[in-house]
Amino acid sequence: xxxxxxxxxxxxxxxxxxxxxxxxxxxxxxxxxxxxxxxxxxxxxxxxxxxxxxxxxxxxxxxxxxxxxxxxxxxxxxxxxxxxxxxxxxxxxxxxxxxxxxxxxxxxxxxx
Amino acid sequence: xxxxxxxxxxxxxxxxxxxxxxxxxxxxxxxxxxxxxxxxxxxxxxxxxxxxxxxxxxxxxxxxxxxxxxxxxxxxxxxxxxxxxxxxxxxxxxxxxxxxxxxxxxxxxxxx
Numbered sequence: 001x002x003x004x005x006x007x008x009x010x011x012x013x014x015x016x017x018x019x020x021x022x023x024x025x026x027x028x029x030x031x032x033x034x035x036x037x038x039x040x041x042x043x044x045x046x047x048x049x050x051x052x053x054x055x056x057x058x059x060x061x062x063x064x065x066x067x068x069x070x071x072x073x074x075x076x077x078x079x080x081x082x083x084x085x086x087x088x089x090x091x092x093x094x095x096x097x098x099x100x101x102x103x104x105x106x107x108x109x110x111x112x
Numbered sequence: 113x114x115x116x117x118x119x120x121x122x123x124x125x126x127x128x129x130x131x132x133x134x135x136x137x138x139x140x141x142x143x144x145x146x147x148x149x150x151x152x153x154x155x156x157x158x159x160x161x162x163x164x165x166x167x168x169x170x171x172x173x174x175x176x177x178x179x180x181x182x183x184x185x186x187x188x189x190x191x192x193x194x195x196x197x198x199x200x201x202x203x204x205x206x207x208x209x210x211x212x213x214x215x216x217x218x219x220x221x222x223x224x
Binding site: 004031033040041042043045048050058090094099100101102103104105106108 | 120144146148153154155156157158161200202204206210211212214215216217
């Protein structure tokens with residue numbers, strides 16, 4: 001039982017390159033989230049999904065796209081990476097009753 | 113004014129001390145309150161979860177919610193060097209919205 005996993009763990013991109021981050025869960029939870037964490041800014045919500053096939057914008061969605069084609073996977077895409085997207089990205093899942101939120105281990109992204 | 117305020121610290125205490133960590137908030141609709149522990153270069157780990165007001169105890173940890181004052185606290189008794197981490201508070205209104213608002217985190221260092 002892995003819980004929430006994220007792929008890759010680290011990545012370095014050049015400005016303008018694209019990439020996709022994968023979040024996978026084996027907890028069978030409906031709600032999934034992508035956050036970024038920056039020093040002094042805390043965790044900020046990028047996009048989230050309340051079920052398979054649904055996505056919604058969070059606090060800082062610009063420059064990112066997401067897809068939830070399968071219940072267990074939530075993908076975060078950067079179409080044209082910018083240095084401002086250098087951050088640590090966390091995926092989280094939530095059980096729909098008590099709304100307890102569980103996090104993955106994170107992806108450390110650097111955009112040069 | 114931020115929706116959730118948390119003193120960033122750092123807070124240094126000797127081993128065995130009682131630690132008090134706090135968050136204040138402005139949104140009276142928050143009903144779900146969580147505390148996370150985050151070790152360096154790791155994902156946040158759910159530590160305590162409270163619905164509405166009151167106290168909750170789990171081992172050396174006690175979470176308190178005072179909705180009238182819009183103030184939540186996490187107490188750590190008999191603190192250990194292994195408690196050294198960043199502690200994040202998080203809050204949610206609950207059903208109808210699935211978003212969590214996080215504090216920026218308090219860095220705690222327990223000195224042996």
